Amino acid sequence: MAGKAPAFDPVANDPRSEASKKRDLISRGDYTPTPAGKAVFFLARAADPFLQYGILAHGLGTGFLHRLGVRTLPPGLPAHTGISGIDSLGLSPYRLVLLGMAVGSAVKQNIWVTALSGEPMDIRSAVAIGIFNTVFNSINTYAFLVRATSASTESAFPQSTLIVGSVLYVTGILTELIAEIQRKRFKSDPKNKGKPYTGGLWSFARHINYGAYTIWRAGYAIAGGGWILGALEGAFFFADFATRGVPILNEYCEKRYGEDWVQFKKQTKYRLIPGIY
Template sequence: MAENDPRANDPRSEESKSKDLISRGDHTPTPFGKAVFFLARAADPFLQYSILAHGLGTGLLHRVGIRTLPAGLPAHTGISLIDGLELSPYRLVLLGMAVGSAVKQNIWVTLLSGEPMATHNSLAVGAFNTVFNSLSTYAFLIRATSASMESDFPQPALLVGGALYVTGILTELVAEIQRKRFKADPKNKGKIYTGGLWQFARHINYGGYTLWRAGYALVGGGWGLGALVGAFFFWDFSQRAVPVLSEYCEKRYSNDWKKFTEQTKYRLIPGVY
């Protein structure tokens, strides 16, 4: 491998590298790839709105006998931009979650992430997030799976799911901002960040992502879908992402990483894992 090859900064095995979409230790600029990611995530709220407001794709569901919810009465907030969407309060919450996830991830890709992002990875990650957002949206629209089958608003699933979503997405964002500020200081070059939210879990950003994904699914498809999606991401992070990132940190930071693991017992979610 050439001396100027950025992959030389990643001491992990090739197997671990193949499981990671991020090139650790590589800071090669990839403006086009990041622009693709930005646009893919920015387009998602428009897709979710088309599903929620106009029933995009529900015609296919009706053809196979799947019943969907009626549109419901539009919300009246007194804010023309919001009221002009003509969505019911519950649907507004789901759309807000799509917008929030897109904004959070685009803040990350433009301001917080220093690693390169290849175009194919940008498309894959963008599509992955859109699929899970759409899963929650369609689960809400389908009568058999919707979390909104009660007349009262807000429903328990909305309250609990909303709390998980806000807690998770803010945890992920704040943790990444804290780490970025630490890494931006030249005095901290080559050091591992162990302060802020990271003192509560070694991969607290992944834990935050797991929480808000579970909350989003809970708001759309109820307790069953929320538990299923939360379990999926918990499994993926604990079995794939955390081990491959831990290998990188162990080999790059050596004793500092060992000390961090001794001080911070939890990997993803404080008090849980």
């Protein structure tokens, strides 16, 4: 019938192989609304800071560690910032920073799911991704609490691990957020339909958001569990993106954008982190 909008064709919008689709966590080219799944994701991420606070402030779960003979750090002197809402938490300055990282990651990811991501998210994926992020945040928190792995040396505040970890965390999470806002604005303009975004922060690395996620994850781990944990988590995410995330997204972009993507790869040689990879 004349004037009728064409039906959505998920195959045409995501021309990748079935193997690549199964390895991806996102349905590329599909913009079907999924309010239930996104609401579950939002709530799962919003709940994480409360869990991390329970661990940091009340030692949630440390009783089990103690029964295993694992020693944990004492609470430390609470911070006095002059801000009643913060001081009422009763956390030491170091623990406040770690809690702030949990809050920051939840806020950033909930901005993404509500305002920046148009792709669908089913309830199963929402739960899985929420648990995934909470597990890594909890690893960092417990690594801080356990004496044998803690980044805190109980010396003068702030320690080098906290400084370096915080710089990496802030740099990574702001880079990821700004890059995704820039891409969203580009994609929201009808004139850019069918074109890849190659400007802004994306001109430094083709998958700058993945690289930025790797950086803030490494920084968070350094602040919690020190240099070794930071290196391990950074390597884990870097390897996952380099061997899974980037290749399957590259296949999608090659088939979706054609010559425009080929030119983008020529002008932007780095994949994840500018100057490194």
